[in-house]
Amino acid sequence: MAQAAEPGRIEERSFWQATMPPMPDRSGRPLPDAADVVVVGGGLTGLSAARRAAELGASVALLEGEQIGWGASTRNGGMCHPGYKQALSVLVREHGEAKAHRLYRETIDAFEHVAELCATRIDADFVRSGHVALAYAPSHAAGYAAAVDALQALDMPAHVVEREDLREEIGTDAYFGGIVVERSAGLHPGKLIAGLAALAEGAGAVLHEETPALRVRPQADGRSVVETSRGAIQARDVIVGTNGYTGGLTPSLRRRILAINSYIVVTEPLPPSVAAEVSPRGRMFFDSKNFLYYWRLTPDGRMLFGGRASMWPTSVARAASILRRAIIAVHPQLAATRVEYAWGGRVAFTFDRMPHVGRADGVTYATGCCGSGVAVMPWLGMRLAEWVGGAAPPALASLRFPLVPAPYEGRAWFLPLAGEYWKAKDRLAAREASRAG
Ligand SMILES: Cc1cc2nc3c(=O)[nH]c(=O)nc-3n(C[C@H](O)[C@H](O)[C@H](O)COP(=O)(O)OP(=O)(O)OC[C@H]3O[C@@H](n4cnc5c(N)ncnc54)[C@H](O)[C@@H]3O)c2cc1C
Numbered sequence: 001m002a003q004a005a006e007p008g009r010i011e012e013r014s015f016w017q018a019t020m021p022p023m024p025d026r027s028g029r030p031l032p033d034a035a036d037v038v039v040v041g042g043g044l045t046g047l048s049a050a051r052r053a054a055e056l057g058a059s060v061a062l063l064e065g066e067q068i069g070w071g072a073s074t075r076n077g078g079m080c081h082p083g084y085k086q087a088l089s090v091l092v093r094e095h096g097e098a099k100a101h102r103l104y105r106e107t108i109d110a111f112e113h114v115a116e117l118c119a120t121r122i123d124a125d126f127v128r129s130g131h132v133a134l135a136y137a138p139s140h141a142a143g144y145a146a147a148v149d150a151l152q153a154l155d156m157p158a159h160v161v162e163r164e165d166l167r168e169e170i171g172t173d174a175y176f177g178g179i180v181v182e183r184s185a186g187l188h189p190g191k192l193i194a195g196l197a198a199l200a201e202g203a204g205a206v207l208h209e210e211t212p213a214l215r216v217r218p219q220a221d222g223r224s225v226v227e228t229s230r231g232a233i234q235a236r237d238v239i240v241g242t243n244g245y246t247g248g249l250t251p252s253l254r255r256r257i258l259a260i261n262s263y264i265v266v267t268e269p270l271p272p273s274v275a276a277e278v279s280p281r282g283r284m285f286f287d288s289k290n291f292l293y294y295w296r297l298t299p300d301g302r303m304l305f306g307g308r309a310s311m312w313p314t315s316v317a318r319a320a321s322i323l324r325r326a327i328i329a330v331h332p333q334l335a336a337t338r339v340e341y342a343w344g345g346r347v348a349f350t351f352d353r354m355p356h357v358g359r360a361d362g363v364t365y366a367t368g369c370c371g372s373g374v375a376v377m378p379w380l381g382m383r384l385a386e387w388v389g390g391a392a393p394p395a396l397a398s399l400r401f402p403l404v405p406a407p408y409e410g411r412a413w414f415l416p417l418a419g420e421y422w423k424a425k426d427r428l429a430a431r432e433a434s435r436a437g
Helices: 044-055 088-095 097-120 144-152 163-168 189-203 272-278 316-330 376-388 415-436
Strands: 034-040 060-063 131-134 158-161 178-181 206-208 213-218 224-228 231-240 258-269 284-287 293-297 302-307 339-349 356-360 363-367
Touching: 034 044, 034 224, 044 060, 044 189, 044 231, 044 363, 044 376, 088 097, 088 144, 097 189, 097 376, 144 158, 144 178, 158 163, 189 206, 231 376, 258 316, 293 316, 302 316, 316 339, 356 376, 363 376
Parallel strands: 034 060, 034 231, 060 206, 131 284, 231 363
Antiparallel strands: 131 178, 158 178, 213 224, 224 231, 258 302, 258 339, 284 293, 293 302, 356 363
């Protein structure tokens, strides 16, 4: 087996944050007494909502507790794709074909919305690379032909790749087949956030950093008072986009979301021949484990590799060493490649593996992307602004938002137990894989 290189010094910081355009300091700006729309959260959801609300003529104050983009929006893999965490076949089974297709089409619209923004207004290294979903065990590939049929019915070009042909897509023999989905793209999340912030400001929204919203008090006249660390703002509407960082501001949302850490490492740049061997067509990859891996090349040819290291509390350094071993297991040709960046971020999981939009706690919200939000959250943010402006809500608003079925007020004590269960299922799949060779 290949000998691993010494890890060396790893920068514990998002590679995207380290390589994004410098951002102005947006802290300390005077807060207004009143605004038509107050947006809470300065990520993909909040910035898009702020931009659209301002374009529709509203006065907009956006409140971000840290810095613009500080949350998952500059910590993700930059894999922009239609679709939800929940499989299309499950949506069809649960909601019938017509509603499932309406729900799914929203993610295609969402993807094309980001594609259009990146083609016309934001340079975010957007490349329509397509992705490959990979079977970790032979049985995981069983439904692939039906999944491809379901995608094609929605005008989503896709095809099955048999195990013996996988080398045309990826430089490893670790998987048992895959589905290539053409309509997806890699992008630079930091550049996307910088662009969205500039568009929101260009439309007239005012962005306030280091300004956590502490409480929303609905008033008798239908307006709300948003209390912040720096004073209160009267708002006609409050839009919340806090996703995996949702806290006590919206207690009923917190009761419906599990915030789970996901971690990413980025290596030094790969020699071009190695990059071409690992990803001959420049695709992005996910595997089919519960503790899944996701990986791609960055615009400058590094390996970006992510996964959920553990449900137990862990450090970035420990997660980095787990992910480094995972890279080498999948791509032994990277055994001597150094990891240069490592970081973590919070993903908001919901009990039905679907994002949700709606009204609760005096606010209008979009949340719970379950790790698939780069396409859908900017679009949902925009649609929330249109909804509070009088347009119809997105189809997602018709879904019931299930409670997490355990006594839970923000600290998910049961997560490590659930994690052990999912890990045990992955171990069974690994046994099946090793028996199949
Ligand atoms: C490691 C990782 C990898 C991922 N990879 C992918 C991927 O490759 N593809 C994909 O589609 N999706 C991916 N995702 C998911 C994607 O990043 C998210 O869906 C998306 O960024 C969510 O955007 P958001 O604006 O809703 O939330 P966030 O970007 O998380 O922003 C929420 C913001 O709200 C702020 N906030 C919270 N409470 C308050 C308050 N009370 N007052 C003021 N501000 C507050 C927080 O500071 C934070 O900045 C990944 C996520 C993670 C963590």
